[in-house]
Amino acid sequence: MPRFTLPDGSIKEIASPATVAAIAAAIGAGLARAALAGRVDGRLVDLDTPLETDAAVEIVTPSTPDGLEILRHSTSHLMAHAVKELYPAAQVTIGPAVADGFYYDFDYERPFTPEDLTAIEARMEAIVQRDLPVERRLMERQEAIDWFTAQGEHYKAEIIRDIPSDQALSLYRQGEFMDLCRGPHVPSTGRLKAFKLTRVAGAYWRGDSKNKMLQRIYGTAFADKKALAAHLTLLEEAAKRDHRRLGKELDLFSIQDDAGGGLVLWHPMGARMRQTIEDYWKQTHREAGYEFLFTPHMANLDLWRTSGHLDFYRESMFNPMTVDEQSYQIRPMNCPFHILVFRSRIRSHRDLPMRWAELGTVYRYEMSGVLHGLFRVRGFTQDDAHIFCRESQIEAEISAILDLTLQTLRTFGFEKFEINLSTRPGKSVGSDAIWDKATTALRNAIVGHGLDYAEDVGGGAFYGPKIDVKITDAIGRKWQCSTIQLDFNLPERFDIGYIGEDGGRHRPIMIHRALMGSLERFFGILIEHYAGHFPLWIAPVQAVVLTITEAHNDWAVEVAKRWRAAGLRVETDLRNHKVSYKIREHAMRKIPWLLIVGEREQAEGAVSPRDRHGKDLGLIPVDDMLQRLLLEAANRT
RNA sequence: GCCGACGUAGCUCAAUUGGCAGAGCAACGGAUUUGUAAUCCGUAGGUUCGGGGUUCGAUUCCCCGCGUCGGCUCCA
Numbered sequence: 001m002p003r004f005t006l007p008d009g010s011i012k013e014i015a016s017p018a019t020v021a022a023i024a025a026a027i028g029a030g031l032a033r034a035a036l037a038g039r040v041d042g043r044l045v046d047l048d049t050p051l052e053t054d055a056a057v058e059i060v061t062p063s064t065p066d067g068l069e070i071l072r073h074s075t076s077h078l079m080a081h082a083v084k085e086l087y088p089a090a091q092v093t094i095g096p097a098v099a100d101g102f103y104y105d106f107d108y109e110r111p112f113t114p115e116d117l118t119a120i121e122a123r124m125e126a127i128v129q130r131d132l133p134v135e136r137r138l139m140e141r142q143e144a145i146d147w148f149t150a151q152g153e154h155y156k157a158e159i160i161r162d163i164p165s166d167q168a169l170s171l172y173r174q175g176e177f178m179d180l181c182r183g184p185h186v187p188s189t190g191r192l193k194a195f196k197l198t199r200v201a202g203a204y205w206r207g208d209s210k211n212k213m214l215q216r217i218y219g220t221a222f223a224d225k226k227a228l229a230a231h232l233t234l235l236e237e238a239a240k241r242d243h244r245r246l247g248k249e250l251d252l253f254s255i256q257d258d259a260g261g262g263l264v265l266w267h268p269m270g271a272r273m274r275q276t277i278e279d280y281w282k283q284t285h286r287e288a289g290y291e292f293l294f295t296p297h298m299a300n301l302d303l304w305r306t307s308g309h310l311d312f313y314r315e316s317m318f319n320p321m322t323v324d325e326q327s328y329q330i331r332p333m334n335c336p337f338h339i340l341v342f343r344s345r346i347r348s349h350r351d352l353p354m355r356w357a358e359l360g361t362v363y364r365y366e367m368s369g370v371l372h373g374l375f376r377v378r379g380f381t382q383d384d385a386h387i388f389c390r391e392s393q394i395e396a397e398i399s400a401i402l403d404l405t406l407q408t409l410r411t412f413g414f415e416k417f418e419i420n421l422s423t424r425p426g427k428s429v430g431s432d433a434i435w436d437k438a439t440t441a442l443r444n445a446i447v448g449h450g451l452d453y454a455e456d457v458g459g460g461a462f463y464g465p466k467i468d469v470k471i472t473d474a475i476g477r478k479w480q481c482s483t484i485q486l487d488f489n490l491p492e493r494f495d496i497g498y499i500g501e502d503g504g505r506h507r508p509i510m511i512h513r514a515l516m517g518s519l520e521r522f523f524g525i526l527i528e529h530y531a532g533h534f535p536l537w538i539a540p541v542q543a544v545v546l547t548i549t550e551a552h553n554d555w556a557v558e559v560a561k562r563w564r565a566a567g568l569r570v571e572t573d574l575r576n577h578k579v580s581y582k583i584r585e586h587a588m589r590k591i592p593w594l595l596i597v598g599e600r601e602q603a604e605g606a607v608s609p610r611d612r613h614g615k616d617l618g619l620i621p622v623d624d625m626l627q628r629l630l631l632e633a634a635n636r637t
Numbered sequence: 638g639c640c641g642a643c644g645u646a647g648c649u650c651a652a653u654u655g656g657c658a659g660a661g662c663a664a665c666g667g668a669u670u671u672g673u674a675a676u677c678c679g680u681a682g683g684u685u686c687g688g689g690g691u692u693c694g695a696u697u698c699c700c701c702g703c704g705u706c707g708g709c710u711c712c713a
Contacts, residue, residue, distance in 0.1 A: 180713050257705090371705095
């Protein structure tokens with residue numbers, strides 16, 4: 001009898017022919033009911049896969065990431081099944097599970113409408129009710145091509161032709177519907193209990209804009225209705241936090257046709273916040289031993305020819321303009337300028353490392369269709385810096401950059417990080433020795449910080465390895481902002497050097513790094529992360545003093561004056577309105593503190609603070625409250 | 638750029654089959670002097686995204702542009 005080792009180390013012996021389903025049943029009835037598939041010696045298989053030899057077996061249920069993915073993949077098949085029943089002329093193409101759901105691409109004579117989605121969803125429910133078994137079978141290559149061609153499914157036939165001929169082809173059948181698929185799948189359609197179709201979109205066949213546009217239907221699926229509802233609630237929460245909406249409501253910024261798409265106008269309240277962020281950035285960089293540069297927004301096109309951007313970055317650059325019969329290029333990056341500063345005089349090894357930072361505004365051409373609020377723009381400011389150092393200094397520099405990165409991100413309330421190390425790709429510049437040395441230095445710096453990381457082998461840029469840091473926001477979404485990139489290319493192209501201890505000329509290592517990435521995008525992420533409820537130190541207006549009646553105006557003005565002198569951003573609201581009216585208004589502006597002043601406060605030199613959650617702190621002496629807020633702002637909490 | 642949806646007052650949204658373009662909030666004026674999320678009355682506000690067409694008549698139907706939004710990498 002074959003012996004099956006379970007994840008907890010225990011062993012089950014099941015008479016042959018055993019299946020994953022039988023093993024699950026032997027463990028318990030509950031698990032048998034929940035089982036969707038199995039992981040056998042690391043490979044995902046269907047529940048009814050026969051197991052004839054000893055193996056490590058794990059039962060896959062919807063509560064695991066694997067299980068959820070299978071569930072979603074099966075739901076995409078369910079959708080394709082429903083589409084074929086309703087619209088037989090539609091051709092199926094591919095339909096994978098994706099990050100938080102699934103999609104399926106169809107070739108159909110017309111786009112699907114929202115009404116179609118409702119109909120498809122209803123038909124999906126009906127197929128679930130039929131509880132059709134989902135059966136796997138293998139098919140010969142030519143037989144499969146013939147079968148799909150006979151069905152009018154030309155995309156499937158094309159897919160099969162592209163599959164290496166030594167690979168077995170598997171098909172999955174549920175009722176009348178059969179689809180080419182690697183699997184595994186849930187055992188029957190009745191197992192799909194909670195799904196929703198979310199949107200339709202165009203998508204190119206194989207993602208290539210030269211190919212035909214297909215109709216993509218997106219949906220999502222979960223183990224049960226409750227989990228689905230929770231996900232839909234999360235989407236609503238994300239919509240409420242949308243920085244485009246909050247940016248308008250809080251009057252932080254705008255993007256207007258009259259200026260152009262992807263070009264951001266920072267309004268006074270948003271500009272205040274940006275200034276606070278920049279002040280913090282300057283302070284930390286000064287402390288970390290950086291110098292600051294200011295460089296031009298455009299340069300002679302030859303500079304971009306030398307840097308190589310004209311070759312490999314052209315499609316992201318705006319067209320050059322002509323000035324005095326010379327071509328000038330608006331900058332998509334800051335690095336060539338920093339190189340020019342380095343090259344402006346002879347550098348000694350004693351000068352290294354040189355850490356030069358610039359809040360550099362760059363302009364990049366993005367296709368009109370991809371512009372998106374502050375997240376995808378055509379003009380933005382990078383918190384850029386370039387470090388020129390000796391090979392032996394790489395590790396210490398990377399380590400210091402990681403310190404600064406984590407410190408910065410934590411200050412803005414991000415606690416969870418995901419680190420990626422990307423190594424040498426096939427086509428690249430630089431010697432094996434330098435790549436090895438640099439990659440090891442990066443790895444050591446990460447490990448030295450006690451951080452977990454994933455290695456993206458071959459995922460680096462052609463000119464050097466890099467570290468990316470992803471953050472997780474308040475509602476669990478991940479964003480990549482920080483990037484630390486080594487560059488063996490630009491120093492070479494600009495032929496920069498320093499004089500070493502040996503009196504000879506040496507090539508410095510160049511490190512590009514950005515912590516927040518684009519200030520615009522980072523600001524958008526902050527808006528969504530905090531849902532507009534910014535911590536005191538960033539809030540554009542930190543407190544509003546509001547009066548009960550005109551009789552208290554003098555005291556309100558006095559309070560505001562003192563607090564402003566102490567460095568806080570304070571407004572007064574002396575309007576002849578009821579307090580409740582004023583409170584509502586400033587609460588909607590998400591002002592952290594409202595200071596109510598009336599008869600008692602005026603008489604006692606006090607204020608009655610109300611926090612953003614509506615909590616009334618009662619009468620507090622004005623200077624006590626001031627100290628409290630100054631502390632809160634200084635702590636950046 | 639491509640596919641789809643959408644574009645009405647500063648904002649959020651109405652307007653029946655093609656028949657005088659409206660409401661709430663905001664703004665402005667006045668009254669109200671008010672104690673923890675909306676006081677009352679009044680006034681003004683429009684090239685219905687732009688251009689063309691069909692029609693007696695177009696916010697509505699058609700065509701062309703512009704813009705916004707959702708997508709366009711995640712392998713059968």
